[in-house]
Amino acid sequence: MPKKVATLERPPLIHTEEADYLSVNLHVFEIRFRKGTTGYDEIWKDGRQIVANVRWLLEDSGNKQIGIPQSIEWEVIDAYTLRVKRFYTDYLGTDFTVVYDCRSDDRVKVTVEGIVGKSDTYNLVWSGSGITSSSVIHDEDLKRLSCFEEKIDRPDVAFDYEDVYKQLGDITTVEISGSAGARKADFG
Template sequence: RPEFALCDENDVVVVEHESWVLEHLFKAPDTWKVRGLPQSIEWERKYDGWIRVKRFYDDFNGTTFTLIYDIYGGRRIKLTVQGNVAPDNYRLVWKASGINRDLLKENKHYVGVYNEGEEAVVFDYSDVYRAFGDVTAVNTSEWATGKKIDLELYVGLVENRLWLDPNFGYETQGTAGYRVLGIGFDIAGSKFTLSEAGSATSITAYNYGSSTSTTKCAIYDSALNLVGETEENSPLLLDWTTYNFSPSVYLTAGDYWLLLWTSAVTDYWLPYDDGTTN
């Protein structure tokens, strides 16, 4: 399997050796075996601070799949898996060694490694865990401070096709916040790649306004053309708010901007997860 080191934005090594492998449950006796041999790796700089790494696998027996890293600013790595596999029970395993951090934070959405008082480097598998539906458990084994970790995501039975990231965005509440204070008419957004065509019916955001304000969401394509915008809303509680498209917006596969606009002139919050303990 291909392995390479991961560094932060200052080119300091965080993990000396790491790789993702797809394993299937081999019968009689039951044991996990690797499926698919690494064929090639591609690197692409999408935008400043956003690098995409693709690893291509093939077992020459009907299983072809791709592991995709989207690396944002050297601190958050989002995992996507797609391809075609033979029917079987599967798990994904992240094998990392030479971890140059003392502390580990993990849950069913991500694992972060960090030193006390420093921002964590986060490996985000939230879409892998949440979107596929058959992931039954996440297990972390062999953790030793600054040394080694095996992170196991149990996918379950896959009948024919493997596609683990249909979500257009993130679904976790977050522990930190991007705050708009005394500005007004502010826009916050992120870039996303949609791998399959489909229709957008709504956008749900975790946000808060301390005073009455108008908010709405919009989607722009990579050429900065408005594709569609939602109805307006006025969130007053720190909670999920759903913004509906009427009618729904059809999107082809490609790169998009997902934006949230607010007219708040006093205080408005967009929480996000910074991967640290607080």
């Protein structure tokens, strides 16, 4: 007797190009990828801004930012998947790209690719500031930072760094602080 297999039905991913950003609605939350050299993104849910400023930073051993955001490009993979790329350069031989694979009704997979222009120890930092959720919980065991609004069982958004931790181990750090009435989180 054949087994029944449940099929996941996803709504198609919705993306819209605006003058200064690309909006990607994943049906779980929306990411607004800012165009040009601004180099940051925003996370929205149900018409509320959850995180005002999300960015990736490459820092050298002196904690100096390397690379300036240049532009974004995107390509539709299928009705449910969109790939967004943000390009960075320091004009001295360091070029890197942050690739976001956005899938409808799912998490975003982020990959960083690049070439560094000089030998050094580098730190890759994910920085989110202006986190407006009333509760931010860092679960060190699950390697996840979750942002909750009051009286909601599911987080507005969660940042899962388990795969990074598995590859890099104890060199992964998480810092959470208050910032102008909101919260700030850095993963490095």
